[in-house]
Amino acid sequence: MKSVNSSADLEALLRSVGLRPTPQRMALGWLLFGKGKRHTTAEKLHLEATVAGLPVSKATVYNTLNQFTDAGVLRQLAFDGSKSFFDTNTSTHHHFFIEGENVLIDIANDDLALGRIPAPPEGYEITRIEVVIRLRKRTLLQRIRTSDQAQPKPFPAARHRNPRLEFIRSSQSSGLAQAQNAKNSR
């Protein structure tokens, strides 16, 4: 999808897929596409529209999202049965899904390698493969445990050498260096 930076861009996008740029499509389209790649739900978009002072009903939001999806400028992703997300990034890509927060994060195609892909059932072909990696926040206890493991190791034994001995050693070696220098300058 080309980035939408102005209402002219949006109008061109809608016209390119055969959608008439009605005021409602333009207003909702701007909320959707004016912020680059993003994921949203009908409820979220309706709330955004309300906050922006757009007098649209939930039904209009649903209809518009479905029209955009049918036209191919949006992709619908379903999770957990009823939860439907709309993605302005219509290219094939993968997602992290944060359970409980209902948040989707894009995973670039290059960041995920697929190993073995099963053969599709007789008479079918694979249209695309999209992976959803489900996440949940680690509990506080888990985080504390991991940070314990990440603590630096105790000082190595060498650090506990007798400082007096260290001093003697270094002065010996510097004395030697001095003697060497004196020899060279002769």
Ligand SMILES: [Zn+2]
């Ligand atoms: Zn996405």
